[in-house]
Amino acid sequence: AQSVTQPDIHITVSEGASLELRCNYSYGATPYLFWYVQSPGQGLQLLLKYFSGDTLVQGIKGFEAEFKRSQSSFNLRKPSVHWSDAAEYFCAVGAGDDKIIFGKGTRLHILP
Amino acid sequence: EPEVTQTPSHQVTQMGQEVILRCVPISNHLYFYWYRQILGQKVEFLVSFYNNEISEKSEIFDDQFSVERPDGSNFTLKIRSTKLEDSAMYFCASSPRTSGGSYNEQFFGPGTRLTVL
Numbered sequence: 001a002q003s004v005t006q007p008d009i010h011i012t013v014s015e016g017a018s019l020e021l022r023c024n025y026s027y028g029a030t031p032y033l034f035w036y037v038q039s040p041g042q043g044l045q046l047l048l049k050y051f052s053g054d055t056l057v058q059g060i061k062g063f064e065a066e067f068k069r070s071q072s073s074f075n076l077r078k079p080s081v082h083w084s085d086a087a088e089y090f091c092a093v094g095a096g097d098d099k100i101i102f103g104k105g106t107r108l109h110i111l112p
Numbered sequence: 113e114p115e116v117t118q119t120p121s122h123q124v125t126q127m128g129q130e131v132i133l134r135c136v137p138i139s140n141h142l143y144f145y146w147y148r149q150i151l152g153q154k155v156e157f158l159v160s161f162y163n164n165e166i167s168e169k170s171e172i173f174d175d176q177f178s179v180e181r182p183d184g185s186n187f188t189l190k191i192r193s194t195k196l197e198d199s200a201m202y203f204c205a206s207s208p209r210t211s212g213g214s215y216n217e218q219f220f221g222p223g224t225r226l227t228v229l
Contacts (some may be wrong), residue, residue: 036220043222044155044203090155098168099145099157100205100218 002027002095004103012109015083021076021106023091032094033074035065038105039087047089050074061085086110114138116221118204124227125194133189133224135204144187145205145218146179148172155203161187194228201225 003026013019025031035047048059055067065076074091091103117136125131137144146158159169161179178190187206191198202225205218 034217041225044220046217046220049217092155098143098160099170100147100155101157102155104154 002093002101004091004093004101006089006091006103006106008106009104010107010109012111013081014111016080019076019078019081019085019108021089021091021108023074023076023103024072025074025091025093026072027093027095031074033065033067034092034094034100035059035063035074035076036090036092036102037061037087038090044090047076081108081110083110083112116204116206116219118202118221118224120224121222122225122227124229127196127228128193131191131194131226133191133202133204133226135187135189135206135221136185137187137204137206138208138219139185141206141208141219143167143207143218144179144181145207146189147203147205147220148200149203149223150197150200158189158202191226194226196228199226199228 005024007022033050036044037047038044047063048057048065050057050067057065063078065074067074086108088105088107090105092100095101119134144161147155148158149155157170159173159179160167176192180188201223203223204221207218
């Protein structure tokens with residue numbers, strides 16, 4: 001069965017520090033992978049997506065993610081975080097024709 | 113830029129009442145979806161809809177739930193008799209993908225927060 005694992009429930013980093021959020025997926029075929037961000041009380045905003053091609057994907061707000069098939073991973077990175085990046089981040093996989101399966105999310109806290 | 117819209121943004125209802133959550137998908141999209149997110153939990157797939165019928169539904173989507181595209185623009189989720197555990201954020205999404213075509217991105221609306229008292 002398809003699944004997404006985000007092993008870190010909470011991550012705290014200092015403003016200006018680098019960030020990596022981990023994501024592992026389980027899916028039998030070529031995955032379609034996404035990272036979404038959700039600010040408190042808000043909807044889901046797509047940060048970036050991987051469908052095929054270059055395994056290093058650039059997204060909005062300075063985020064990037066790297067697809068590693070051998071590790072079944074799609075980790076999200078940012079070289080220098082800003083206080084406005086504090087939010088919940090969801091990794092997701094497009095499963096079959098229809099649904100997106102989300103991970104449980106990682107809440108990012110930023111220290112001033 | 114076209115976007116998915118949802119109304120209302122917040123709905124409060126009494127247990128046992130019927131609610132209808134409304135969504136206007138992006139106009140040239142063909143696939144429509146509902147997801148829900150219980151507070152503090154992950155986003156869960158409920159149902160997908162194509163060509164005026166359900167194409168897939170999850171085990172959450174029981175007989176209390178129904179979806180409809182009553183006209184050319186709206187896509188609704190009806191909960192027939194709400195329970196306390198239906199309290200959640202409900203997200204609508206739409207996708208331009210055609211059946212059998214390559215995968216396309218789903219575009220999410222801002223959500224409707226449903227509170228069942």
